[in-house]
Amino acid sequence: MTKITSFLTPYKIAIMIALLLMLTELAVELVQPLIISYIIDQGIQQNNLSAVLMWGAVLVGCSLAAFAAGVTNSFYSSHVSQSFGFDIREALYKKVQEFSFSNFSVFPTSSLITRLTNDVTMLQNTVFMSLRIMMRAPLLVIGSVIMALLVNPMLALVLVISVPVLILFLLVIMSKAGNLFKSVQERLDHVNNVMQENLIGIRLIKAFLRGKHEMKRFHQSSEQLMDKTVSALRLIEVTMPVILLLMNLSILVILWYGTVEVNTGGASVGEVVAIVNYATRMTGALSIVTMIIMVFSRAKASNARISEVLNTDVDLYDQESSKSFMIKKGEVAFEHVSFTYPETSVKVLDDLSFTVKAGERVSVLGGTGSGKSTIFQLIPRLYDVNEGAVKIDDQSVHEMTLKNLRSQIGFVPQEAMLFTGTIQENIKWGNEQATFEEVQEAAQRAQIHDTIMSLPKQYDTILGQKGVNLSGGQKQRLSIARALVKKPVILLLDDSTSALDMKTETKLLNALEELSCTTIMITQKISTTMASDRVLLIEDGKLLDEGSHEELVKTSDLYRKIVESQAGKEALPYAE
């Protein structure tokens, strides 16, 4: 646990205090028999009532002190463990926010969620337990062995042999259990994943009547989790009976050997009794060790899973030479760009070159899987190109800081993802500093203002998970408003008007006209391409053709076919 322990360093002092308080408690516990013996020796046997009362008072005082120490320890231990958990969660979350999309492809969302909650809770509980009882058990074991050795080294030899054997046994179990618990957590990920898929796809599942099928799927993954948990816990549960058996048998050996020694005068009866007593105490302490082992092997698994995330190399980051750069004109150029998604082998973009002039409105048209959406991922540098360069105002996006680059681009993705919160909050995602007027202005441009005003709570209407209480078109327009409130120099619309009807789309495009930003739109609709200055026809990651609508109708067979299919043959003469 190299990396994780460093999260404890800020709490050194609190940890030390907690441990000190724990030792205080332990000390009181050890002193008690001594005080009781004083009550007996000095009080009762001397017929001295005041001595009985005095030592009795001391005993009560000690108890109070131990109680105070224990309660205070509770505060410190909770503080350390909760803050430790808090810090790890935060570090994890920050790390995940730095992740590039290729990092995300390694860790599915459901797994990240388990790591951030369940695994951290495991570690947190381990720390809490450590600060309260962990040290105690080993100290008791070691102390008892030492005491036994002092009483009679020959008799204690049995313990000197059996204790290391037990410790070795425990270590083996721990490392085995660690692996088992790791697969328990993996199974938990899987359960989480099935659950997530079902929540997202519940409409589809109901529509296709696949409830039973999904139940079976969940049943399986839940069953696997159960089986893994059972085998991990069963391994752990073996330790306790084994420890007891071994320790108890050691006691028998001590008894037998003790008699021999007593008979030959090598030991006194009292010594045998004492050593048996110590052995019994150790047995108790060792059973606590079993519990510790379990918690630690779980923690070990969780630790590995957390470290895996923390130690992931983020493969997309600012260069040292990266600098802030104000995009003035907004000219976007692809120069011989080739791109393959990480862990795939198909080239999505192949030596693609084109330029979009400042203030120009360009439509990107192309077949499914032709690479249109990929083009959009590369402009705000969600991925890095494999070859070539993406340039904005002659500056490679590679040389700009991510934050600087992305804050100047308005991006409207295909899937209108909204967040829990009010409508206003959602629009303000684009620009936190935006005034209410600016929010309204953006909403008006996005043709969503009227809809918002017709809602009972207007801009303060709360949107649920993914904004379900809005229709697809409303969500799209809201996500356009979110991009517009940024007042971006470059606006990217990834098929963001697909769910809009023709009239609304027209109004929207007209409103965009007022903004003097470079606009690139992925679209399937001829009505959109007609409203553009230029159209880029993309196929198989290559630029097939480019030109205005009028030009393409004349020069491109493919384009003409598309127009025919959408508007009917009669639309063509109009267009020409």
Next chain:
Amino acid sequence: MLNEIKRPFRYKRRTLEELDESAAGTKKRKADDFAGTVKKIWRYLSMNKGKLYLVLLMVFISSAMALLGPFLVGMAIDDYIVNGDADGLIQLIWLLAVVYIIYSLSMWFQAMWMVRIAQQTVFTMRTQLFNHLQKLPIPFFDKRQHGELMSRVTNDMENVSSTLNSSVIQIVSSVLTLVGTVGVMLYLSPLLTLITVLVIPAMVLGLKWITKRTGRLFKEQQRNLGELNGYIQETLSGQRIIKTFSQEDRVIHQFEEKNEKLRLAGFWAQTFSGFIPKLMNFLNNLSFAVIALVGGVLALNGQVTIGVIVIFVEYSRQFTRPLNDLANQFNTLLSAVAGAERVFDIMSESEERKDEKDAKELETLEGHVAFKNVSFSYEEDEMILRDISFAASPGETIALVGPTGAGKTTIINLLSRFYNPTGGKVYIDGTDLTKIKRSSLRSHMAFVLQDSILFQGTIRENIRYGRLNASDQEVEKAADMANAGSFINKMPDGYDTVLKADGEGISQGQRQLLAIARAMLADPDLLILDEATSSIDTVTEIKIQEALEVLMKGRTSFVIAHRLNTIQSADQILVLNNGQLIEQGNHEELLQQNGFYADLQRGQLKEQLLG
């Protein structure tokens, strides 16, 4: 450094009122639900009655052996070692060995069985929770955060899991030991026993004070954990937006707030629950002192011997140890109950309204669809649909047209009975929709919904979702018909290409093609296309339209589409605006009416002309 020392005492104090208040915000519940929840957990546990009895038997045996062992050791020392009787000792040692072996074996067995019982219980609860979720109505899901629900299946259930494992055995063995010890103590000295037992009322009072707080705090902790889970889930699914809007700092900040809330609840829950063993220890020590004191005074008067005091001090320790264990178990039990309660909360959500008693199976579906004066609203003040009436004949294609938010999707939701109308009736083949079994209705329908959802699995599995018993050939045929075949064959593993959970590596258009293939395979009588064609590129769409034509033939189809082509060739166009059906007819008729639809069309044409 001083700060670090003071820090643990600087957490914001939570009063009981505050805790109750924040709990009330989520769900009203009775204060004494604790017993109810424990009872429910017990009901699950007792599903394995047979094994549970076996475990109890083993606990009984192991407890007896645990008491017998030390007793025999004492005998060995007093009777044999002191007397130097080696032969007798050997016999006793053999006996002891047997006792110890039985002890370990019984412990091993009880643990093995208990692990299985506990995990089986958790498994049953988890699957039942999931199965119940499947039966809940759509509006339930529309209102919840996915991550928060997921937290119940994982975090809360894991809480129950880890507790059940140890608690049952611990509680039983503690009670057994307790009873045994009190018996011996009574035998030795009733008066001192009384003093020892005096600890119990003090303990109960203390426990009450603590658990009153921890119970609420644990609940709050689990709730905060759920919220955090929800937030993580939401922001991870929305990474693209966060990244492109450079909002990492903002979400981190919001995360921090939720994280802090969790820390606060966790801190107090853990601190207070940490008090329990300390309190027990204290009472233990106190009774130690009292016994020594009272015993000392009694001994001075010659009423008890020193030996009895010594033994009593030992026994009072033995007496409080199981109490201590019980108290600790109570604590973990509390946190498990907090988790279980959240699980049962969901289970008590009412299911999708059951089919009416007289609801019948639809053997065949011809495809008559009629809406009669249908209204719908989510909440009272917001009418989504108003007085909609129309009829469709078998085989017709009905296009739903209108501005966004006009109510097109709602019509589809009502037709598929995801929602029930608040007024009026929907008929299929002349039968009131509420008189038809949901499953029967949906088995005749196929959907291509707005979001083309794919599941983790191969492409083949995803298409087969449309009809689970379809053969490979049928799957591939459906894919070919939906024009998905060509791109699938280009994938490295073809139909066996594994799709990731979030469908990465496959474009939005391709996802739609798969969704269409899925519907093709389902071979429905009633087809519903919800903006299905909107993000499929036009090249493919030409082919798809052909395929859809084949698919639609002989089936009643409802289409929400924006393509002029689709609309023009529809048998009926329903024009919706503001939840009302304002115009109805085919393309030519509507143009002649020269109303809203004609306006819409002209708007588009004009736009196309002015481009």
